Amino acid sequence: MSCVFCRIAARELPADFVLEGEHTIAFLDARPVFKGHVLVVPKVHVETLADLPVPLLAPYFADVQRIVRAVEGGLPSDGTFVAINNRVSQSVPHLHAHVVPRRFKDGLRGFFWPRMRYLSDEERANCATCIRSAIEG
Numbered sequence: 001m002s003c004v005f006c007r008i009a010a011r012e013l014p015a016d017f018v019l020e021g022e023h024t025i026a027f028l029d030a031r032p033v034f035k036g037h038v039l040v041v042p043k044v045h046v047e048t049l050a051d052l053p054v055p056l057l058a059p060y061f062a063d064v065q066r067i068v069r070a071v072e073g074g075l076p077s078d079g080t081f082v083a084i085n086n087r088v089s090q091s092v093p094h095l096h097a098h099v100v101p102r103r104f105k106d107g108l109r110g111f112f113w114p115r116m117r118y119l120s121d122e123e124r125a126n127c128a129t130c131i132r133s134a135i136e137g
Helices: 005-009 054-074 121-136
Strands: 017-020 024-028 038-042 079-084 097-102
Touching: 005 024, 005 038, 005 097, 017 121, 024 054, 024 121, 038 054, 054 079, 054 097, 054 121
Parallel strands: none
Antiparallel strands: 017 024, 024 038, 038 097, 079 097
């Protein structure tokens, strides 16, 4: 299995998980646009949104919506940016939705996504905990 996201789903590679559903996993992006940036990934290997089987569309987007609510409710944010790349700019060829926390005047313009790093493993884990706590209510 060479797909990074399939290996993360199989727990062969580490990740800071915030949600695991029947068909979906969600974890912090290792190179976030802003801290708390989450990737929502179907467990089944598909490259693009067009490849996702129709019966999985509703559960997948329900989990994307859950993550949007959790990021907005669990982190200091004014909203979120949600995006899916299909092939172009898709760094891992496995469908994934980006849920990026946003703040008014955060400097993000258009589709230029500068990346940042967490200051420590503890800071990254704390972000994941805040999002998980918001999902659990």
